[in-house]
Amino acid sequence: MPFASAASAETPTPNRPAFDPHPAAPVRYNEMVMSWFKREESSVEGAADSEESRVRTEGLWSKCDGCRQILFKADIDANLHVCPKCGKHFKMGARERIALLLEPGYSLVDGNLESTDPLHFVDRKPYRERLVAAQRQTGLRDAIVNAVGHIGPHPVVVSAMEYSFIGGSMGAVVGETIARAIDRCLETRSALIILAASGGARMMEGVVSLMQLAKIATGLAQMDDLGLPYICVLTDPTTGGVTASFAMLGDLNIAEPGALIGFAGPRVIEQTIRQKLPEGFQRSEFLLEHGFLDAVVPRAELKAYISRALDFMR
Helix, strand or coil, rough: CCCCCCHHHHHCCCCCCCCCCCCCCCCCCCHHHHHHHHCEEEEEEEECCCCCHHCCCCCEEEECCCCEEEHHHHHHCCCCCCCCCCCCCCCCCCCCCCCCCCCCCCCCCCCCCCCCCCCCEEEEEEHHHHHHHHHHHCCCCCCCEEEEEEEECCEEEEEEEEEHHHHHCCCCHHHHHHHHHHHHHHHCCEEEEEEEEEEEECCHHHHHCCCCCHHHHHHHHHHHHHCEEEEEEEEEEHHHHHHHHHHHCCCCCCCCCEEEEEECHHHHHHHCCCCCCCCCCCCCCHHHHHHCCCCCHHHHHHHHHHHHHHHHCC
């Protein structure tokens, strides 16, 4: 018989079960197929699930905003926090900057001042809480570090601002600390070096912060009367009331490459004048070209440049 009848097709063979179109337990074909490609979870016996048993890569790499390259953080640190690919200068802590400039054996001074929150200021959270959080994060009492030492043969007093402490904003403590640095210069006839990195006056202290501009400017005038050198190094960023006061009053005003320097931000300026700002506006190279700065000096050459400048200014 060439063709089997319908009845014979439905008859099960002795060695093969009949096909059930409605099985009691559905066959999960997707799971069967995926199991061929899926790696089963397995663990080594006795291996502890702890932080020590995991590969930790957080914080080992950093992306450069200049060239968009992914960089090994150790390479950036070894290169003075400068991108080895494009030369972009990353932000640097106050204590690191002091160690970069001064000869070994310098002393940190005037580090015992702390804000008293004179206005009891509260915005999204109390100013006192912001201070405590910043102190824990940076290990500093406020956004400034003073040091006494030498750059080459020259005795100097250095005031370095810490941007990571509430944006390096200038309040009563910052103003008083710089004023004390000026007093040390007047007493010892030393040069003053200020490393500026700030978003401006600290709004949480209101008019108290604005009073620091006049206090510092008065002290700098006394140094000028005695012919004592004052050099200001403007780093990224230096803006607001700091730019409007002591950051632009130096006998020599120099900046790091690519530093943002200005009073108001570029977006605020564009909205005010309703014009598109030129390329590189408020960057250190633009300011040098238009006469606001005396020099733009790479970080690796900064110490030698200041030492050479003091040779002429003393």
